[in-house]
Amino acid sequence: MATISSYPFTIQPENVDFTLHASVASIISYMLNVAGTDAHRKGFGVEALQGHSFTWVLSRLAVDINTQPRQYSNIEIDTWVNEFNRLSSTRNFKMRIGEDVIAAGVSQWCMLNMETRQAVDMTQLKDIYERAMVAEPSPITAPARLRDIEPQASVSRPVVYSDIDFNRHVNTLRYIDLIFDSLPIELIEKNNGMRLDINFIAEALYGEVLTIGWTSEGNVWQFEISSDSGKKLCRAKIEFK
Amino acid sequence: MATISSYPFTIQPENVDFTLHASVASIISYMLNVAGTDAHRKGFGVEALQGHSFTWVLSRLAVDINTQPRQYSNIEIDTWVNEFNRLSSTRNFKMRIGEDVIAAGVSQWCMLNMETRQAVDMTQLKDIYERAMVAEPSPITAPARLRDIEPQASVSRPVVYSDIDFNRHVNTLRYIDLIFDSLPIELIEKNNGMRLDINFIAEALYGEVLTIGWTSEGNVWQFEISSDSGKKLCRAKIEFK
Structure with a gap:
C-alpha cells in the first residue's frame, strides 16, 4: 500500500x-x-x-x-x-x-x-x-462507455506534422483540441464548469484525414472523431454545468 | 550597460x-x-x-x-x-x-x-x-525583409479556439506550426539544420480563414500566410543546410 x-x-x-x-x-x-x-x-x-x-x-x-x-x-x-x-x-x-x-x-x-x-x-x-495501490476511492464516477452518435454537423482536416507523437500517431491532447475547437467559442468563454468523458478507441496516423462530428442537445454535446478509412478513433461527451 | x-x-x-x-x-x-x-x-x-x-x-x-x-x-x-x-x-x-x-x-x-x-x-x-543594453554583436545576421511570392501550392483552414491568445489573435507560434505542417515530413525528419527568417505583418482574428501558400526551389522554401480578407499576415523563408 x-x-x-x-x-x-x-x-x-x-x-x-x-x-x-x-x-x-x-x-x-x-x-x-x-x-x-x-x-x-x-x-x-x-x-x-x-x-x-x-x-x-x-x-x-x-x-x-x-x-x-x-x-x-x-x-x-x-x-x-x-x-x-x-x-x-x-x-x-x-x-x-x-x-x-x-x-x-x-x-x-x-x-x-x-x-x-x-x-x-x-x-x-x-x-x-x-x-x-492506495485505498482511496475515485473522486468522481468512472469514465462512461460512450456509443455511436448520428452527427448533426462535422468538419474534416488532415493529420499534420504538429499533431503527431513519436509513434506518428495523433497525440491524445490533439483530440481534446479538436473537440473544443468545434464548440461555439461563447460556450467556452462563459462556462460554469463541465464534465467530460472520453473513450480512445484507435490511433490516427500521419496522412489520414480526420472527421470530427457532433450533436448537441441542451447542455450536452457529444463528439465522434473518425479517420477517412471509416475507423472510429475517439468518442467524447461534454455536459456543461 | x-x-x-x-x-x-x-x-x-x-x-x-x-x-x-x-x-x-x-x-x-x-x-x-x-x-x-x-x-x-x-x-x-x-x-x-x-x-x-x-x-x-x-x-x-x-x-x-x-x-x-x-x-x-x-x-x-x-x-x-x-x-x-x-x-x-x-x-x-x-x-x-x-x-x-x-x-x-x-x-x-x-x-x-x-x-x-x-x-x-x-x-x-x-x-x-x-x-x-549589452555591447555584444548579434550571433547571426539580422532577419531578412521578405517580399511577396507567387505560391505554387496552398492550403486553407479557419482560425480556431486553440490558435488564439488573449487578444483573440492567432498565436505567433501557430504560424510556425502552419509553416512546418506544409513541408514534406521527410525534409523535417532528415534535416541537417536550417536558417529561418520570418516577418510578422498583421494579426489574424478568430473566425478568419488562413491560407498558407508556398514555393520551393532547391533547398529554399518560401511561405506566405494570408487571411480571407486578402490581408497578408506573415512571410517566411527556410533555407535548409
Whole structure:
C-alpha cells in the first residue's frame, strides 16, 4: 500500500487560452504529465516497460471541472492508483488550489505490447502494483462507455506534422483540441464548469484525414472523431454545468 | 550597460516532435519565453508596459539551427539586447548544450499602444534601455525583409479556439506550426539544420480563414500566410543546410 502523491505546478502562459485561464486540454495535459511522472517514480513508467516492449495506452478518461485556474495560479495535483485488473488500471487526480478542489479526473489505462500490438495481462506486474495501490476511492464516477452518435454537423482536416507523437500517431491532447475547437467559442468563454468523458478507441496516423462530428442537445454535446478509412478513433461527451 | 543573461531548461516531452527532438516551433517558443522573462527582470516586461497600455509585438525573427536538442537534454539560452531605436529593439539568443551553440536567433520588436494600435516611440524608455543594453554583436545576421511570392501550392483552414491568445489573435507560434505542417515530413525528419527568417505583418482574428501558400526551389522554401480578407499576415523563408 502507498499514499497519495502531490505535485505542484504554476500555470504557465503557454497553457492558458484567450480567457487567461488554463484550457481544458491544458488541465488534462497537467494530469497526464503527473501520471507519467508518478508511474516512473513508482517503478512502472514507460522507461521500465520498454525493457519489455510494453507501453501505456490511455483508454478512457473522465474529468469534472469546477474552475479553470488562471495564468500563474499555483496548483497541486494529487494522484493515486486504486484499482487494477488483467486489462485495465485506474489512476485518479484531484487538482487543487490550497484545499479547494477545482478539478478531478479518473483515467483508465491498458498496457500494450508494441511488437504484437496486443494488450498485456497486467497481473504480470502484480507485485509492483500492489505496493503502489492506495485505498482511496475515485473522486468522481468512472469514465462512461460512450456509443455511436448520428452527427448533426462535422468538419474534416488532415493529420499534420504538429499533431503527431513519436509513434506518428495523433497525440491524445490533439483530440481534446479538436473537440473544443468545434464548440461555439461563447460556450467556452462563459462556462460554469463541465464534465467530460472520453473513450480512445484507435490511433490516427500521419496522412489520414480526420472527421470530427457532433450533436448537441441542451447542455450536452457529444463528439465522434473518425479517420477517412471509416475507423472510429475517439468518442467524447461534454455536459456543461 | 548590462551583461548577457542565461536561462537553463530541460527539453520536455511536450516540446519534442515525432523524431524525439525539439521541434523548430518549440525552439522558438523557448527563446520567446526567455525574451518575456528577461524583459520582466530588466524592468520592461509586458506587466510594466501595461501601466501605459503598451505591449511588445514581435515584428521579425531569424533563427539559425544546427542541432535540434533531444528530449530531456539540458540546454541554456543566453539572451541580450544590443540595439534599439525609435521603432525597433533587437534581442539576441544563443541556445547551448554546454559550450556548444546548437541554435542562435535575432528578434526585432516594436512597442504598440493597445488603445490607439499605433507604434510607440521607444526613446521614451531610453533610461531603462540603456541600463539593459549589452555591447555584444548579434550571433547571426539580422532577419531578412521578405517580399511577396507567387505560391505554387496552398492550403486553407479557419482560425480556431486553440490558435488564439488573449487578444483573440492567432498565436505567433501557430504560424510556425502552419509553416512546418506544409513541408514534406521527410525534409523535417532528415534535416541537417536550417536558417529561418520570418516577418510578422498583421494579426489574424478568430473566425478568419488562413491560407498558407508556398514555393520551393532547391533547398529554399518560401511561405506566405494570408487571411480571407486578402490581408497578408506573415512571410517566411527556410533555407535548409
